Structures are given as C-alpha cells and as structure tokens.
Amino acid sequence: MRADFKQESFDEGCFNRIFKGLSFEGIGLKLARVKKIVEVEQIENYKKPLLMLLLEDETILHIEFMNDKIKPNIESMMIYDVYIRIKYGIQVTTVILYSGSEQKEKLKIDSGSIHYEAQIICLSEFNGQEIYSEIEGKIHSGSMLSDIDKLKLIFLPFMYHSLLLGEALSKVLLLIEALNEEEERLAYLTVITEVVSRFTGNKGIDVVKEYLMDTEVGLRIKDAGVKEGMRNSLLIILLHKFDSLPDNLYFAITNQQNENILMEWLRKVSGINTIDELKKMVFSRNRIKE
Structure with a gap:
C-alpha cells in the first residue's frame, strides 16, 4: 500500500478530510471508524479497487460501486483482497454500494475450495428525499452535521428520489454549496465528483462539470x-x-x-x-x- 513518506495527493487529501473519523454504521455497516484512505499497488491484468479505507482497528474496508448496468469485477476484487491479506496480514471487509432497483444481498465466488463474497448495501432503500430535507434544515439553521449526516451526504444522490439522477445530483451540489466552510465545500465537491464517476461512468459527470464551471471552487x-x-x-x-x-x-x-x-x-x-x-x-x- 502507499508508502507513508509520499505526500498525499489533492484527491487523497479531500477523501481524508471527508471520511476520516467517520463510521459506516449509518448505512448498516458495524465497523471501526475510518483512519485514512489507502492505495494498493497495481496488480498486472487486474482492475484496481475503487476505494480502500484503513480503519481504526487496522483492518481495511474495500468499497466497490454497482448499479443495474455497471457491475464490479469480482475476480479482481478477490485478488486484491487476498493480496492485502497475504502481503500485509491485514483483514479486509469488502462491501458493494448498490444504487440499482433490484434487491441484492451478496456477490460471491464459489469454486471448489474457493469461497469469496462481498456484502451489498442497497442505497436505493434509503429515502433520499427525507434525508435531503433533514440535512438541508441543519445546514441552513447553522447546526452541526452529525457523522451519520456527513456519510449520507456523500451517497445522497444515489438513494431513493422521485427525481432523475441528474436532478437529484444537482440538488445535492447546491446543498453542499450552502456549507459554511470553503475547504469543506471543496472537499465534498471533489469527493462527490469522484464517487459519481465511479458509480455511473460518464453519466452524471456532465451535471457536475456544468455546476462547477466558472465557480470559484470548480476552478x-x-x-x-x-x-x-x-x-x-x-x-x-x-x-x-x-x-x-x-x-x-x-x-x-x-x-x-x-x-x-x-x-x-x-x-x-x-x-x-x-x-x-x-x-x-x-x-x-x-x-x-x-
């Protein structure tokens, strides 16, 4: 994984600012809080993990994203998890955040003596409209966001909405823009941009680009x-x-x-x-x- 002496990149700094200290219990994962984002070495011919988080109990949370059209490569996921376990002796918990309409519980490989599975969290089961209203009320009243609020804000566009993804994303971007602290807005918008691209590919990116165009934070x-x-x-x-x-x-x-x-x-x-x-x-x- 990334050597400690290497200065963190701009994106890593934003991810660490948003995720550090957060718990994923708000979306149903009873794990230790996040310590920092980590990067694993590229294994030839296998797609790199989308998001790896070192937790405070010195285990790794491996997160992949999936919807009805985009599915992660479970073989690549397994190879990286095994690599981390063997090389670093670190336990890995793998979770897929799913924004599709079907109900899914696990993604797994069963082949002879090999058994590998990843838990699936269905974000579409969360009422994004209610969560949006709650967070909006706190931001506009000047109240502090809880850890659960902060976590849900990141994945809010992919929860249940009566709106199309692009419309829901636009509303969330406006909500983030209402945050008081400039550096926090910058970090959230950077993380949201990365999450959108990883969740949806190109779909949704145009919405983010259009919003950020010519804005100070976008520049x-x-x-x-x-x-x-x-x-x-x-x-x-x-x-x-x-x-x-x-x-x-x-x-x-x-x-x-x-x-x-x-x-x-x-x-x-x-x-x-x-x-x-x-x-x-x-x-x-x-x-x-x-």
Whole structure:
C-alpha cells in the first residue's frame, strides 16, 4: 500500500478530510471508524479497487460501486483482497454500494475450495428525499452535521428520489454549496465528483462539470488537478532516472504551487542527468534554501 513518506495527493487529501473519523454504521455497516484512505499497488491484468479505507482497528474496508448496468469485477476484487491479506496480514471487509432497483444481498465466488463474497448495501432503500430535507434544515439553521449526516451526504444522490439522477445530483451540489466552510465545500465537491464517476461512468459527470464551471471552487479543483498531474509527471521521470530523490528535492517538487515553474521544470527535466544538475534547476529557479 502507499508508502507513508509520499505526500498525499489533492484527491487523497479531500477523501481524508471527508471520511476520516467517520463510521459506516449509518448505512448498516458495524465497523471501526475510518483512519485514512489507502492505495494498493497495481496488480498486472487486474482492475484496481475503487476505494480502500484503513480503519481504526487496522483492518481495511474495500468499497466497490454497482448499479443495474455497471457491475464490479469480482475476480479482481478477490485478488486484491487476498493480496492485502497475504502481503500485509491485514483483514479486509469488502462491501458493494448498490444504487440499482433490484434487491441484492451478496456477490460471491464459489469454486471448489474457493469461497469469496462481498456484502451489498442497497442505497436505493434509503429515502433520499427525507434525508435531503433533514440535512438541508441543519445546514441552513447553522447546526452541526452529525457523522451519520456527513456519510449520507456523500451517497445522497444515489438513494431513493422521485427525481432523475441528474436532478437529484444537482440538488445535492447546491446543498453542499450552502456549507459554511470553503475547504469543506471543496472537499465534498471533489469527493462527490469522484464517487459519481465511479458509480455511473460518464453519466452524471456532465451535471457536475456544468455546476462547477466558472465557480470559484470548480476552478480551484481544476487548478489543483493540473498542478498535481504536472508534479506527478516530474516525479515519475526523475524516479526513473535516479531511483530515489533526496528529501529536500522531493518536497521542493511536491510543494511547488506555481504552474509556470512546474511547466519549466518539465521542459528541462529530460536534459537533467545528475542530482547536482537537478538541485541547480530546482533551487536556483525557485530560490529555495536547501
């Protein structure tokens, strides 16, 4: 899983801000509270898990999403769960959050001595209209949202509504925009965007893009995503060249927020052959104390 020394990405920071400390008991899962999001290494030929959360009891909650048209690859799910169990000795609980109309209880593999199953939580069984009204009342009255409220707000568009998904999603986005704290709004909108894309594929993403277009929070998300991509590209190139980087160089790159400087480094990096040359490029241009 992701090494602790690696600086968390923009998306990881948003997920940790929203999920850290939350319990999933509000949607029927009696598990420990969330400690942080984790990332597992890519296993060749198998699709990576959609969401892995380290819980406070040092177990992993593996979450996949499913609706009537999009179904997770249960073989890939099983491979990753077994990999984590064998390599790290960590117990994994796998849950599928389902937004479809049919009633489902479990998804499983039974083949000889192999038995693997994932629990299914049907979000469509929750009355999204009532939950929306409750959360809306709290937000507009200035009341604190409970942990259950915060968890349900994330998955609210996929609960039961008399509205179409796009309409329900638009209402939820407006509700999030009413939150008082800017950083909290930014985190929720980022997480909701990711959850929508994972739940529905392209369906629903246009609603999010249209809402975020030209808004301050939308521009911040776009700006952070562009810079993160540039920083990641730099690190991939440099780690391929040098295998490892001194801490001062690593953090100078990951903390750089100026898009023009990042672009300049990307243009020059192919001609960098030594750590000393890299230091000269990073520290002389940015005047950072080594």
